[in-house]
Structures are given as structure tokens and as C-alpha cells.
Amino acid sequence: MKARYAVGRSTAGRSGTGRSGTGRWSVLVGALLVALVSAFLPASAAAGTDDGRTPVDHWGVITRNTVGSPVAALRNGPYGSFGVAGTSARPPYGRGSLGIEVADNSTTLSPPSEKVDFGNEVDFYGKSLLGLRRVGFHVFQTGENVTYGGPTNMPNIRLEIDPNVNSADDYSTLVWVPAASPVTNAWSPFIDATTTGYWYLTGATGTTTGCTQAARCTFAALKAAFTTRNARPTVLTVAVGKGRDFMWIGAVDGLRLNDYVYDFEPDGVKTLHKR
Incomplete structure (x- = not known):
């Protein structure tokens, strides 16, 4: 406008x-x-409230992207593990986090593993993907999770997008797969998705751009794959999720998108403005 x-x-x-x-x-x-x-400012931050008094919170389990009976719930802690002290012994923001639990072999589907996305289908709709310049989170990784699926058995950031690569391709999921957490049984420092791990796109968009799960992309290469094609991808949803692969039980906090950090607390998701 x-x-x-x-x-x-x-x-x-x-x-x-x-x-x-x-x-x-x-x-x-x-x-x-x-x-x-x-640019990539959440609509709720711009609007402030739904009714002028009540803070907006459009976060929750994205039901259509959930398989099996996994858990993605706002919770206290985790604190610890036992014997851990200092800043890594508590959530990086506030007193809570997003607890995630998925199983590796609990459904009759193929693969038999579970999947869950906890995200927001309202506030980022229509935002420019190319406006995303800072992204990442903190994770509570355990030694058991490493045993289940290796050091890169980690939760993901997923963005459903309209790629706008061509007229026939109007949907893809952009997935960030983190590198191994630098610590286990404790809260990690911020894990920067623009410099660590890898990204890929699902469906025809992955094939067109060359950023597939088999042909991994860095964050810079991902954005270049769109700009060199004069594509203007827009965001549909933003989520933190896990599956479908290995069992994982842990937590995430401090999801960062540009200058905003999303603090997962037991009573809701708080938006913090950071520079």
C-alpha cells in the first residue's frame, strides 16, 4: 500500500x-x-493487540503438520541437568521454554515416526522471505538424544512459503537443520542459522533452486537461489518442529527472527525487541 x-x-x-x-x-x-x-516484523508487534487490551499470541501446535501424538508444550524450565550451574543451567529467557517430545516408531505410517510443528500461522503471513537476515534459537540437548540419532539429532526451524519461482510452484517448506549443539545436558548458547547447519526446500522448489535435502544450501546460497531467479518468496507460516526421523526429547527457547526474540514461557509466547 x-x-x-x-x-x-x-x-x-x-x-x-x-x-x-x-x-x-x-x-x-x-x-x-x-x-x-x-520487513519481517510480526503483524502482532505492529498491531499490538487484538482488542486494544489483550496481548496477541497466535502461537501453538500447527495441527495439519502434526503426525502421531507428539508433545509441543510451553513449560517451566528445564533447569539443570543436575550438577550444571551458571547461565547454561536455566532457560536463556524468563523461566520457561517450548518442550518437544517425538517418538521414532509409534505410528502405522511410513515412516513410523512422529512429527510436530509449534508455530504461528498468522503474524508472518505475506512477509518477504528475503527480508530475513537473523534467525536461530537456543536448545536444551541431552546425551540421550545424541544416542538416539547422533549429534545432529536436533529440532528444526520450518517456514512454509510461497516461493514465487514460477506460476506453477506456489508452496514449499524451507527447513533449517542445525549443526550439533556445542553442549549436552544443558542450555546451548545461541545457535545462528545464518552461519551454521544447512537449509533445504521441499518439493519442486528444492529441485528448481538446487537446495534439496540431498544438495544442502547455506543461508547465503539459499537467498541467492531466489535472487538470481528474480523470485520474491513470501512467508506463510513460521514454526519450530521435530520429525519425522529420530526420537527426541528436549526444549527450545529464544527463537530469533531479525530484531525480535520469541521467548517461550508457560503462560504464552513473549515478543522481545533485540538489536
Whole structure:
């Protein structure tokens, strides 16, 4: 939507700017700042509330992307493990986190493993994927999870997108697979998805861009795969998830998207503005 500004003649005593053009410059600078901040800004942060009083929280289990009977629930802690002290012994933000539990062999489907996405289908809809420049999270990884599936048995960040690569391709899931957590049985430091792990796209978009689960992409290569094709992908949903592969029981906190951190707490998801 194009913003319209009524800029008339400036006279001393009416606007306080005389004929210097200061008022016009302020309007232009303000419009530029709004445009920069709104790139990948969640709609709830822009709108503030649903009814002017109640904070918006559109986060929860994405039911259509859930297989089996996994758990993705806001919880206290985890604190520890036992004997662990300092900042790694507690959630990085607040007192809670998103607890995730998936099984590897509990369904009659093929594969028999479970899958869950805990995310937001409202606030990021229509945002530019190419506007995403910071992304990642903190994870509570256990030694048992490593035993179940190896050191890279980790939860993912998933973004359902409209790739806009061509007229026939209007859906794909963009998946970040983290590298191994630097610690186990404790909270990790921030794991930066722009510099570690790998990304891939599902379906025809993966084949078209060359970013598939078999042909992994860095974050920079992923974005270049769209820009070189003059594609303008938009976001449909954002989620943290796990499956379908190995059993995993752990937690995630501090999901970062650009200048916002999503703090998973027992009473809801809090949006923190960070630089």
C-alpha cells in the first residue's frame, strides 16, 4: 500500500519549520524507518493487540503438520541437568521454554515416526522471505538424544512459503537443520542459522533452486537461489518442529527472527525487541 502524505507550503508560525523543508524531510525519514522496521516484523508487534487490551499470541501446535501424538508444550524450565550451574543451567529467557517430545516408531505410517510443528500461522503471513537476515534459537540437548540419532539429532526451524519461482510452484517448506549443539545436558548458547547447519526446500522448489535435502544450501546460497531467479518468496507460516526421523526429547527457547526474540514461557509466547 502506498503511503500518502499531504505536504503543503510551510510558513513560520504554522509548522515551526519556516521554508527550510525540515518538515518534509522528517516525513520522508519517518517513512523510510517504517519500511525498514516492517520487513519481517510480526503483524502482532505492529498491531499490538487484538482488542486494544489483550496481548496477541497466535502461537501453538500447527495441527495439519502434526503426525502421531507428539508433545509441543510451553513449560517451566528445564533447569539443570543436575550438577550444571551458571547461565547454561536455566532457560536463556524468563523461566520457561517450548518442550518437544517425538517418538521414532509409534505410528502405522511410513515412516513410523512422529512429527510436530509449534508455530504461528498468522503474524508472518505475506512477509518477504528475503527480508530475513537473523534467525536461530537456543536448545536444551541431552546425551540421550545424541544416542538416539547422533549429534545432529536436533529440532528444526520450518517456514512454509510461497516461493514465487514460477506460476506453477506456489508452496514449499524451507527447513533449517542445525549443526550439533556445542553442549549436552544443558542450555546451548545461541545457535545462528545464518552461519551454521544447512537449509533445504521441499518439493519442486528444492529441485528448481538446487537446495534439496540431498544438495544442502547455506543461508547465503539459499537467498541467492531466489535472487538470481528474480523470485520474491513470501512467508506463510513460521514454526519450530521435530520429525519425522529420530526420537527426541528436549526444549527450545529464544527463537530469533531479525530484531525480535520469541521467548517461550508457560503462560504464552513473549515478543522481545533485540538489536
